[in-house]
Amino acid sequence: MLGAPGAGKGTQAxxxxxxxxxPHISTGDIFRDHLQRDTALGKQVRxxxxxxxxxxxxxxxxxxxxxxxxGDCADGYVLDGFPRSLPQAEALDQRLEGQGEQVAVAINLExxxxxxxxxxxxxxxxxxxxxxxxxxxxxxxxxxFCDKDQDxxxxxxxxxxxxxxxxxxxxxxxxxxxxxxxYEKKGVLRSVPGTxxxxxxxxxxxxxxxxGLGVAKVS
Ligand code: AMP
Numbered sequence: 001m002l003g004a005p006g007a008g009k010g011t012q013a014x015x016x017x018x019x020x021x022x023p024h025i026s027t028g029d030i031f032r033d034h035l036q037r038d039t040a041l042g043k044q045v046r047x048x049x050x051x052x053x054x055x056x057x058x059x060x061x062x063x064x065x066x067x068x069x070x071g072d073c074a075d076g077y078v079l080d081g082f083p084r085s086l087p088q089a090e091a092l093d094q095r096l097e098g099q100g101e102q103v104a105v106a107i108n109l110e111x112x113x114x115x116x117x118x119x120x121x122x123x124x125x126x127x128x129x130x131x132x133x134x135x136x137x138x139x140x141x142x143x144x145f146c147d148k149d150q151d152x153x154x155x156x157x158x159x160x161x162x163x164x165x166x167x168x169x170x171x172x173x174x175x176x177x178x179x180x181x182x183y184e185k186k187g188v189l190r191s192v193p194g195t196x197x198x199x200x201x202x203x204x205x206x207x208x209x210x211x212g213l214g215v216a217k218v219s
Contacts, residue, residue: 016203044059065095
């Protein structure tokens with residue numbers, strides 16, 4: 001699942017993974033988990049995450065390589081937030097090729113920058129269950145609290161402050177966007193508009209893409 005930060009990758013990737021019965025692998029979630037548990041990896045990536053910069057390719061690729069060799073990935077998986085640079089896309093490709101596998105589809109969620117900034121400054125999540133809300137577009141039933149874990153106060157990601165968002169967008173355009181051409185060349189890129197539509201409508205469009213490609217496992 002490709003797209004700028006805040007394009008809705010996390011929300012859509014989770015839904016696709018659920019529909020496909022495949023694990024959802026978010027490198028951002030993996031790093032945040034390590035940060036919270038203050039592991040050795042957490043210490044290594046803290047500064048990158050806090051400043052909105054990309055974690056070095058070799059480190060990210062190692063984390064992903066470890067994760068995709070776990071048993072639950074044998075039947076495919078949904079990557080969210082990876083790859084984010086050309087070297088990462090190439091490393092993934094090489095690794096998959098070595099196993100006789102390939103990326104089935106790269107879905108690009110298209111959202112303009114000004115909407116990204118508006119969305120991300122209003123993004124909140126539940127630290128318990130990970131549910132994502134938006135104070136403007138998808139508010140929780142009780143302001144400030146999770147719908148599921150009703151006593152848990154929602155929090156804002158530390159990298160969702162406007163200055164950090166602008167830096168993340170700059171990096172996205174400079175470093176991440178070139179991978180769209182990489183997947184386009186391979187014939188697996190599919191762009192889906194991620195703006196002006198509800199998350200359900202975006203998901204319906206993604207499902208259409210997956211069925212059209214014969215990738216969907218569950219109709
Ligand atoms: P995300 O939740 O996907 O927005 O990721 C949060 C942060 O984790 C990013 O701003 C980066 O600092 C780091 N990160 C996540 N995935 C990657 C990746 N594939 N390459 C480099 N850094 C990453």
